[in-house]
Amino acid sequence: MAVEPISPEEARRRQQRGAVLVDVREPHERAAGMAEGALGVSLAELVQSPAQHLPEPGAEVLLICEGGARSHRCGEQLLQAGYRRVASVEGGTRAWAAGALPLVHPADDPDFYDRYSRHLRLPEVGEAGQRRLLQSRVAVVGAGGLGSPLAYYLAAAGVGTLAIADDDVVERSNLQRQILHAEGRIGMPKVESARQALLALNPGLRVEAVQERITSANVERFLHGADVVVDGGDNLPMRYLLNDACVKLRKPLVYGAIDRFNGQASVFDAGRHRGELPCYRCLFPEPPPPEFAPSCSDNGVLGVLPGVIGVLQATEVVKLLLDLGEPLSGRLLRFDALAMRFRETRVPADPDCVVCAPGREFPGYIDYARFCAG
Numbered sequence: 001m002a003v004e005p006i007s008p009e010e011a012r013r014r015q016q017r018g019a020v021l022v023d024v025r026e027p028h029e030r031a032a033g034m035a036e037g038a039l040g041v042s043l044a045e046l047v048q049s050p051a052q053h054l055p056e057p058g059a060e061v062l063l064i065c066e067g068g069a070r071s072h073r074c075g076e077q078l079l080q081a082g083y084r085r086v087a088s089v090e091g092g093t094r095a096w097a098a099g100a101l102p103l104v105h106p107a108d109d110p111d112f113y114d115r116y117s118r119h120l121r122l123p124e125v126g127e128a129g130q131r132r133l134l135q136s137r138v139a140v141v142g143a144g145g146l147g148s149p150l151a152y153y154l155a156a157a158g159v160g161t162l163a164i165a166d167d168d169v170v171e172r173s174n175l176q177r178q179i180l181h182a183e184g185r186i187g188m189p190k191v192e193s194a195r196q197a198l199l200a201l202n203p204g205l206r207v208e209a210v211q212e213r214i215t216s217a218n219v220e221r222f223l224h225g226a227d228v229v230v231d232g233g234d235n236l237p238m239r240y241l242l243n244d245a246c247v248k249l250r251k252p253l254v255y256g257a258i259d260r261f262n263g264q265a266s267v268f269d270a271g272r273h274r275g276e277l278p279c280y281r282c283l284f285p286e287p288p289p290p291e292f293a294p295s296c297s298d299n300g301v302l303g304v305l306p307g308v309i310g311v312l313q314a315t316e317v318v319k320l321l322l323d324l325g326e327p328l329s330g331r332l333l334r335f336d337a338l339a340m341r342f343r344e345t346r347v348p349a350d351p352d353c354v355v356c357a358p359g360r361e362f363p364g365y366i367d368y369a370r371f372c373a374g
């Protein structure tokens with residue numbers, strides 16, 4: 001089997017009959033104009049995971065590049081990967097344009113290629129991955145110590161919709177670590193201050209500022225449509241509520257907690273992987289009584305600590321959204337800032353867990369908040 005050379009006019013005819021045309025140049029090259037109706041996926045990206053971009057191997061695939069050489073090379077690799085009907089446009093986009101066939105300019109949004117150029121250069125992210133981030137929705141509970149760095153980095157990375165819930169207002173004592181907020185916004189609702197900071201960084205995003213305390217009554221509404229849920233609240237009742245909701249709604253939960261000089265992070269994905277991966281209750285089935293619960297007292301915290309843990313959480317969110325690497329599921333990562341040491345513990349799924357055991361019916365929400373004085 002060989003790559004079939006075709007003219008731009010023939011490619012146009014076949015495209016109109018349903019063949020897939022893929023422009024395999026790099027994003028910055030396509031920005032100058034690409035064949036109308038073509039899918040933009042760089043050669044490296046396409047060859048690495050053809051199934052993610054193309055229909056089944058029997059489908060007709062047409063490839064185009066700048067002058068015809070790269071698309072031919074790409075075609076040979078697709079044939080090796082099992083695709084059977086592969087053609088390459090001779091003379092590439094140059095010949096397409098010379099033949100007065102229609103071009104489109106994907107750089108209606110030049111911001112995209114510029115802003116995310118360091119992501120676009122990673123084949124593991126690439127244009128398809130970046131577009132996926134832009135289409136993602138992440139629900140963040142808490143716009144404080146953990147919520148600040150993690151929302152900041154998610155906004156910078158181009159997560160398209162960030163829903164942030166917090167019912168507090170900005171106080172001066174927050175500014176030692178809650179980097180989303182600023183002196184001039186003391187007294188402002190934290191979610192509004194967060195919205196301003198995030199949009200100043202990346203104005204193209206959607207930030208949904210929810211000035212509410214998340215409870216059993218509104219948690220499902222808040223998590224609706226979220227691809228990933230992040231616990232940036234660092235309080236115990238919220239942690240159980242989010243855990244239970246995420247198991248019920250089958251959503252991954254990125255967990256983080258901090259105290260004094262120590263922090264920890266994990267991913268709880270039991271909702272999508274019952275019996276295989278743990279939930280938070282597999283680790284701690286019940287909250288301790290309020291007088292022993294750290295969230296009910298006001299311990300000190302080293303200002304940079306939430307930065308470390310929040311950025312670990314943001315890293316896990318981006319990996320989950322892009323299906324990249326090995327998530328921190330089934331593992332609890334502990335950080336000791338004074339010793340500057342990370343330790344990892346395995347967390348197995350508890351086969352008798354009251355929430356996530358396979359086949360267990362959802363037991364209903366419990367609002368621990370009302371037992372907690374602080």
Ligand SMILES: [Zn+2]
Nearest residue numbers: 279282353356
């Ligand atoms: Zn569990």
